[in-house]
Amino acid sequence: MQYPEPISKLIEGFMRLPGIGPKTAARLAFYVLDMKEEDVFDFGKALVNAKRELTHCSICQHITDTDPCRICEDQTRDRSVICVVQDSKDVIAMEKMQEFRGQYHVLHGAISPVDGIGPEDIHIPDLIKRLQDETVQELIVATNPNIEGEATAMYISRLVKPTGIKVSRIAHGLPVGGDLEYADEVTLSKAIEGRQEL
Structure with missing residues (x-):
């Protein structure tokens, strides 16, 4: 019908x-x-x-109804650390944990040659401009743990490391409460790779 x-x-x-x-x-x-x-x-x-x-913040590219956004305007935040995420939803997720007090940079995507998305198609050039500010000491790359996210993280790392800015990647691995027997090989490999001393 x-x-x-x-x-x-x-x-x-x-x-x-x-x-x-x-x-x-x-x-x-x-x-x-x-x-x-x-x-x-x-x-x-x-x-x-x-x-x-809604628009995008002229500094970090996060969605906002004011420009700059409230996070970029907050003078109590640590301006020496920038966390790079793929999407505005990632900023919201990070803010919910209430532990990260630095700045953000939203890429609005990830490098994906298969889909015809290169570094110039996402906000990597804007990130590089922000890093010219000498207050930035560390870049935390928090892209998704998939092929596109890893490629984007590696690209950003190679661009930024020569500047002397510390580049770190968020850890990946087993979720809290997860069982080893149900984890796939890649997740287990990342968990072993990102292990920390007790």
Whole structure:
């Protein structure tokens, strides 16, 4: 059975979101139809406002509604350390742990020759400009532990090391509460590689 056009368009819209297949999109579309009209308008307004009112910080590239962002403006943060992440969601995850008090730099992607994404397509040139500030002493590379993230980390390391700035990589390995028997070989290898003295 074919849906009426307005429902079909709504389903198509939901299917553009990551991880949403046809069944989930249809379920969401029908959920929206059952919502109060006022709630639907509020939801639509929230979508439009998020798109229109958010921008990227001119310093770190994190999403923000003010420029510079609140993290870059915070004078209590350690400006000698910059943590490089792939995405703004990574900044939010790091901030939740409330232990890192340095600055961030968001790349908005990772180097991926297969997808045609090179260093100039993500915010690596902006990072290099930031490193010209002599207050920066350490760069923590916190890209994802996959092929693209590792390639990006290695590229940044090779660019930055000659400047004398310390470059470190976040540790990878077993999650807290994980069992050795369920870990894959790469994860175990990284865990052994990143071991620390007790």
